[in-house]
Ligand code: HEC
């Protein structure tokens with residue numbers, strides 16, 4: 001038996017895990033796209049030059065106004081024209097088939113610059129909007145966008161993303177003109193914001209509306225849980241290795257990664273439960289939250305990432321230092337470092353970094369379990385796919 005690092009009772013804990021892994025996996029109701037109701041023939045002709053209007057085939061159950069925003073946001077998410085040298089879009093670093101992450105440690109952004117951190121998977125929770133509560137600062141996961149949680153709402157996060165010279169590299173005030181110069185985007189903008197000037201704030205709100213639509217469900221884990229309901233019981237559809245891995249995860253990992261996925265319960269555990277140091281280094285090159293606040297006690301502290309779809313989102317950690325999940329598990333097994341801010345959850349009674357000391361079988365089981373968190377819905381959802389021809 002591994003040391004159980006949970007300081008919470010198992011039933012409460014189980015409940016949380018269920019909440020966090022299972023919430024929002026229900027099918028979102030779709031309404032058929034009524035092209036003639038939404039766009040005039042003229043508008044459709046403009047859109048069809050660049051966009052695959054057929055791909056606007058099914059829409060979410062939202063108001064018409066909101067739907068126009070989501071269409072606009074989706075187009076802009078996939079549009080290279082919104083970066084300084086028109087070479088990258090959000091999609092360059094957030095690819096649908098990779099749970100909206102990419103597969104390199106540092107990504108190439110505008111003007112050939114590279115990011116300083118690993119791209120974050122936007123489908124690492126069952127629902128982006130559900131997890132962040134729509135991203136307003138009063139909500140559960142306030143202050144939690146980016147690896148150091150420095151942006152407290154999605155609009156602030158997106159403003160930074162646009163202005164960051166390593167990502168989009170745009171002057172915010174240029175955004176309106178850029179969008180205005182694209183006839184298809186202008187048609188959508190006028191639908192989304194009738195009678196309004198082209199503002200960066202509206203543009204950012206539209207992209208946020210699209211990002212908030214990102215959901216991921218139908219992972220084997222979800223299916224198992226649906227039938228079994230209790231997360232600690234063996235799932236009939238799991239292999240022995242996956243079931244054993246699930247137990248190892250509950251005992252060793254879910255105290256952090258469980259809560260980080262929980263949508264409604266985080267507040268009960270204080271606002272900073274979504275940030276921690278997992279002891280990657282004794283001294284960090286990038287101090288995470290500490291780099292942002294310049295406080296020694298914040299050094300080495302990073303956001304606890306969502307791990308839904310984790311098998312798709314390597315390389316891992318804020319700097320992409322681990323190529324594979326095997327390397328991640330090796331790290332937790334033998335290599336947690338005695339950083340001064342190491343989370344209490346990863347210390348033993350003497351305050352030393354715990355050694356989970358998994359044997360080879362257990363390591364493989366843990367990796368097998370992590371593989372059960374890969375959903376399919378986000379990959380096949382036509383509403384999340386590129387709208388371009
Ligand atoms: C060049 C690569 C690149 C581009 C382009 C890019 N991003 Fe990112 N994105 C990243 C990286 C890297 C991070 C993490 C940065 C950090 O933590 O400091 C990130 C973080 C995010 C986050 C925070 C997620 C979370 O859970 O905290 C969101 C949301 C996001 N990006 C959306 C977008 C959108 C929308 C666009 C287009 C407007 C975009 N990104 C363009 C690389 C990119």
Ligand code: HEC
Nearest residue numbers: 252253256276278302303304305316317318328332343345
């Ligand atoms: C004390 C809380 C804590 C515990 C316990 C914990 N982790 Fe983590 N985990 C983190 C933090 C914080 C990060 C991000 C660290 C960074 O990038 O600097 C992370 C990162 C990860 C990542 C990389 C995610 C990504 O998107 O790159 C994986 C995979 C992971 N952990 C799996 C596990 C597994 C498996 C266990 C149990 C063996 C575990 N974690 C236990 C806090 C924790």
